[in-house]
Structures are given as structure tokens and as C-alpha cells.
Amino acid sequence: MTISSSNALSTPFDQFETVRHTCATRHYFKSLCDRFLQNQLDRIESETYALLASLLSRYTLGESSSVPAEFAENVLVSILYTIGIGLKPMSVINAVNLVKNSRVDQLFEIGQKRIRIKINTVKHRHLEVLKTRCPVNNHVYQSTIRGGIKGFLKLYDPIYAAHEIHITADYPTASPRPNSEGVEFIIDYLEAIYLENLILSAFPKKAILDCMRRYHRHYAIMIVNLLDIMMTQALGCLYAGRPPLQLNLSAADAAQLYTVLSMKENLSETIHRGLLHLIALLNLTASSLASNYLLAYERELYHNFHFAIETDTLEQRLCIDRSPIKRDFIFVNASAAMPLPDYRRLYHELISCRHAEDQCQLLLKDVHNFRDLENLLLDVPMPPETLHRLFRKLPDITLAALLVRHPVAASKYDPDENDSDRALRQALSLYMQSLAPDEHLSLHNLSASVTFKQQTFAKQLSASRHTPK
Amino acid sequence: MPLNAIDLVPRHLKTTVPQLMTLNDITAPYGLALTQADAALLLATRDSALKSTGRLEFGSGIIDKIIEAFYDSPYLMASEYVETLTDLIDAFYYFKNELHDRMGDDALIAFMRSAYDDPCNGAVTLLTDLILPSLASALDQGMPFPRAAKYALSEVEK
Secondary structure (H helix, E strand, O other): OOOOOHHHHHHHHHHHHHHHHHOOHHHHHHHHHOOOOHHHHHHHHHHHHHHHHHHHHHHOOOOOOEEEHHHHHHHHHHHHHHHHHHHOOOOHHHHHHHHHHOOHHHHHHHHHHHHHHHHHHHHHHHHHHHHOOOOOOOHHHHHHHHHHHHHHHHHOEOOOEOOOOOOOOOOOOOOOOOOOOHHHHHHHHHHHHHHHHHHHOOOOHHHHHHHHHHHOOOHHHOOOOHHHHHHHHHHHHHHOOOOHHHOOEEHHHHHHHHHHHHHOOOHHHHHHHHHHHHHHHOOOOOOOHHHHHHHHOHHHHHHHHHHHHHOOOHHHHOOEEOOOOOOOOEEEOOOOOOOHHHHHHHHHHHHHOOOHHHHHHHHHHHOOOHHHHHHHHHHOOOOHHHHHHHHHHOOHHHHHHHHHHOOOOOOOOOOOOOHHHHHHHHHHHHHHHHOOHHHHHHHHHHHHHEEEOOOOHHHHHHHHOOOOO | OOOOHHHHOOHHHOOOHHHHHOOHHHHHHHOOOOOHHHHHHHHHHHHHHHHHHOEEEOOOOOHHHHHHHHOOOOOOOHHHHHHHHHHHHHHHHHHHHHOOOOOOHHHHHHHHHHHHHOOOOOOHHHHHHHHHHHHHHHHHOOOOHHHHHHHHHHOOOO
16 A cells, blocks of 8 residues: 555545544554555554563563463553554544554653643643632542542552553433543543533522532532532423523422423423523523533433423432421320329229220320320230220320320331330231221321320320339 | 454464474483474473464464473473373463463463472472462452562462
């Protein structure tokens, strides 16, 4: 193949120019070599092997004549990647000429120089990312841009593993994860985070922090993309007529938003216009990298809204300001009302009753306080059948209060539980099992509303429980 | 161009039968000599050992080094010469992996030779089944090489 006859080869080389941008760096050198004649290929193969052997020998300090094949493969990939990095910035014609007229170790050295420049680019871009860092306390975000990139700079081996990054780069960027490898991946990844930081810095810090708190109570440990959350929220605010940069939406706004967006015939166009409006609001220059980055992300934003509307989950997708849930509380008086002599009298009457029905009647007639009832149920030994009969006659609220105090779902072994506690709990459990599902649910819901007037009731109860002698 | 490092190794760079045959000049005074078939067998053993241990040889190889290290051993008999060499070649590559490349070629061969004479008295199985595994285990436990070597050699007495 005659490289200098450019007219004859213009078409294939033009086609190859597109491959230069799409081909993975580690394969680029090989794809150029595939166009060479066999004798040229033999020379390149032989020189590549010589370079590989020389690097492996240097690695083993000349003490070993063999290495694990897996390691040798990795070093070979590193060589090919490095040569690819050196050749990619040139036009295909220049690259082919260079490969034809240079030894492989010279090509490797050109690649190494370019990698050193790229490592400096990583350091510079890392500083920019740190300067523009969003103040959100999200562990993955913060640890990736602080420790992750530092880890890369510390571990990166441009000779033996130039194509590796050695870190996981867990923080998901809004743009797809770069396809590149090695130092090129880190540059692309940092570029994406830097642009996201620039966009996020246009929002008030407080608005971002409030939005994240509303997003999820455990947002600090979640693997989420901050830009995705903020842009979806900002668009939501825009359509709901709220200031987009404040990122504040109420449940009513979300409901209104659902109506507004579901009525739009062309949601895609709506999202596009909204995004352009936001770009202007964020003071991003129309053709800047940041605005282009956002426009490239438009499709994802459209899917966010489209999916949320289709599945009726818009409220979950947006960070809604949710007031604490208002619940109706039922207060149960937990202080003892019965004088001790009366309690003793009733206790003796109850233990001398011969019939269960009599015990139930006595309790229902003479006990007017929850705490007295509970104490008697614990103090007076009663068979499960008697308790069951009594439970059927007790008001629901009293039963609900008993369920709160003696939860039937408690574990079987509780070191603090005595025999009478266990007997009462088991009787309650049997009673609950005998109820119809709707009655069971109703009682369960009622018990959720019960609250005791005395917070220290449990402690007082255990301290002051009196068993008459 | 192959993207596979093993396929990249040029055949002419590997040790050949004639190269091994030249070693007969130094081993002959000890009654040890390789035939062409023996040399071919040793090379085949080397290739198969490299394949089974997943290693790639990029240097001059170790067969000649093993021959040069062992030929003057009083325990190496002519009748067992080739068999012993094949066992030693197999063991060498296997234990390069087991030792996680912590020992260079020369150091490992020197240790094998030393142990082959004493305490193994020429018993290759003792070397490959007891001493070298003990050495690998001791190094894995973090012992420095001199202590690990002493420990491995003492295993025979136990």
C-alpha cells in the first residue's frame, strides 16, 4: 500500500476518520495495522513483542523469565492503548505514516508523553470539580470526587495498566457513563461532573439542600444523580407556576402539575421549551458546554415526566413538601384511680369467684380505670377462657390500649416478661386470632391511635404494682 | 496483528532442540546426555507446563538453567536424567505460581538444587510434594525467605 498517493486512498481514509473517533483507544493501533502489508505487520508484531518482553523483564527486575499470562495480556493491552492514545489526535494519514516509519517503542513513548499530559489535565480538572463542588452531603458524590479521583491519581500505572482506572467511579452522572478507558475515562467523567456542578451552582444552596431532604430522608447514602433530581424538580416548579430556582413544590402543586402535564398533547415539546427556559434562567450561555450538556440530557428528563405521569407517580418523582401526617390521638388515662383498700377488696372477691361470668361482671361493674383493670388482669390468675369472655365484653378502645401495652407480636422470649404478663399477652393473641379480618384490622388501627397520658406509665406500673397479701 | 500475548511470542526466540543439545558438552563428563528426542520431550514438557500453569515465557527460558544447576548433583543418575528434568520443569512453573512470583528464577532453581541434594537425597517427589509446598506456605504466612527455607527443609526431618 502506498501511503503517499493520497488521491487514490482519499475515500477509505475519509471513512477511517470516523472510525478514529468511535474506535476504542486500545483497538485503534490494531485497526490501523490491519491495513498494512504482511511484511510490515511482521515487523510491527516483532517489535511489539520486544517491547512487551522488555517491559515484563523490567517488571520482574530481570529475575524471572516468565509471568502469569493474564498479567502479560494486561501489559499488552496497556501498550496498545498507549500507542492508540498517541496516534488518535493525528489524522489517519499522518498516523499511518508514523506507524510505518517508526519503531513500536517510539510509538509507545509518544503515547506515554500524551498520557503524562492527560494526567496533568486530570489534576487540573479535579481541582475545578472540587472548587465547584455542590454542598450536598451525599456520600457517593462527595467520596467519588474527593477520594475517588485522588485514588486514581495515586494508583494509576501509565506503563503496565494505562487502560485501567483502579477506582469504581460510583457516582452516576446524568450523561451516560463514558465508554473510554484509563485516563481518558477519568477526563470524560470529570468533565461531566464539572458541568453538572456548574449547572447546580446556579441554584441557591439552601434550595438544593431542602430539595434533597424532601427527596428522601436517607438521601445521604443513596446512589443518585443530583442534577437529575434538581432539573426534574425545577421543571416541575416551572410548570406549576412556582419559581424554578427555589425548587419548592407542595402536594397541591404536584396535583395541579399532574393535570397540567397530562393535558399536554406534546410532552416532549413542552419539556424542550421548559428546558430552554431553564437554561436562560440559569444564566447558561446558549452554546456553552453546560447548556449543551443539559440539552443532551433532555430525553432523560422527558422520560422522567412521561413515566411518572403514565404510572401516576409524579408525587413520588418530585420532592414534595410534605407536612407531618396528622393523626387523631386517643388519650388513655394511665394513672391509678382506685384506692388501695378498694383494690384489695376487689382482688379478693375476684379470686374467690367460682364462675368466669362472675369475674367478668365484677370487673365490668367495679373497675372504671384502665390502669386498675390492667393491674387486676395481671394480678388475678384467670384462665384464658375467662379472659376471652371478658375481652368480648370490653370496649374496643380498652382492648386497643391493652394491645399497645402487651403487643401480641412480641418475641416469644422476653427476659423481663413474667408469667402473668405472658398469660395476658397470649390470651390477647388468641382473642385477636378469633376475630374476623375486618374486626382485627379495625382494632389494630385503633391501637395505632392510642397514646397514654403518662409517658412514664410503664415504669410507674412496674414499680408500683401491688399484689395484695 | 494478534491481540493475544501468547500468540505474539515469536517461535524463533524460544529455546530449541539444538540449543539444548549443546549442553551435552558440559554434562557428558558426568555421564549425562540428551538425545534429540529427549530434548524435544523437555521442550514439550516446558510448553505443556506453561499452558497448564497459565504462564507466558518471554525470556530465554529455564530448561538450560535447570540442567546447568543439577548436572553435577551426585544423586542425578543417567537412567533417571530425563525423567528427573521433566519433573523439575513441571515443578518449577507450578511453584512459580504457588510462590506468587516472590522468588526469581535463579533463586528458586538454586533452592531446588540445594534441597534435591540435602535433605531429599535425590527424591524429586520429596522436593515437589513436601519441601516446595512447605516453602510456599511459610512465605504465605509472611516469613522472610531464609526462615521459610529453613522451615521447609526441616519438614523432612519431622
